[in-house]
Amino acid sequence: MPSSQNKTEGNDDQGFWGITILDALEKNFPLNFATSEHTETNPCDSHADNANTKISWLTFAARIHDTMLSRWDMSSCGGGLKWQIYPGMAGYTYKNSISNACLFHIAARLYRFTGNDTYLDTANLVWNWLYRDQIGLVQYHEDSNSYTIYDGAGTESNCTSVSVSDWSYNYG
Numbered sequence: 243m244p245s246s247q248n249k250t251e252g253n254d255d256q257g258f259w260g261i262t263i264l265d266a267l268e269k270n271f272p273l274n275f276a277t278s279e280h281t282e283t284n285p286c287d288s289h290a291d292n293a294n295t296k297i298s299w300l301t302f303a304a305r306i307h308d309t310m311l312s313r314w315d316m317s318s319c320g321g322g323l324k325w326q327i328y329p330g331m332a333g334y335t336y337k338n339s340i341s342n343a344c345l346f347h348i349a350a351r352l353y354r355f356t357g358n359d360t361y362l363d364t365a366n367l368v369w370n371w372l373y374r375d376q377i378g379l380v381q382y383h384e385d386s387n388s389y390t391i392y393d394g395a396g397t398e399s400n401c402t403s404v405s406v407s408d409w410s411y412n413y414g
Contacts, residue, residue: 250331251327251328252325252326252327252331252333252341253310253313253323253324253325253326253327253341253344253345254325254338254340254341254344256306256309256310256327256344257306257310257340257341257343257344257345257347257348258344259306260303260306260307260310260344260347260348261344261347261351263299263302263303263306264299264303264348264351264352264355266299267298267299267300267303267355271299273297273298273299300352300355300356303348303351303352304352304356306348307345307348307349307352307361307364310323310344310345310348311345311349311364313327314367315337315397317397318337318397318400318401319337319377319395319397319400319401320371320377320401321367321371322337322342322371322377322401323337323341323342323345324336324337324341324397325337325338325340325341325394335396335398336394336395336396336397337377337394337395337396337397337401338379338393338394339372339379339380339391339392339393339394339412340409340411340412342368342371342372342379343368343391343412345364345368346364346365346368346369346372349361349362349364349365349368350362350365353365377395377401377404378392378404379391379392379393379394379395379404380392391408391412391413392404392405392406392407393405393406393407393408393409393412
């Protein structure tokens, strides 16, 4: 993580980057951020053998998946990603739908691109946590054949009190 971002970066922010990177992959967008003329540090330098090595969009997205999955928090709420990455940030004790949905989205698309079951396993893990497990941030309403996506829940109560706030970005 670049030092300029280590006080503001949230899991949702990183997830949006991952989704955008997968869009670039699908559109065959040229990858020019790490060429011999451009010597800035590779955004995934903690995983790269050489911080100035050119990587593919697919590799970049896979590294974001791995980084986000490494923050899967089993210490409360039966799992899930916290909204924020760093302790002391407002929202660090909150597990929200969008951060987890971003990881689901990235994992599902990576599975589609690679056929690697690791990504399918992640997608299932996140979906089950969002939808079926005790939190229930995603609720299906059979009578109207529709879904409600709740914003999140605090880890202080082990996610027993779900915020029913509606935010448009939870719905795409």
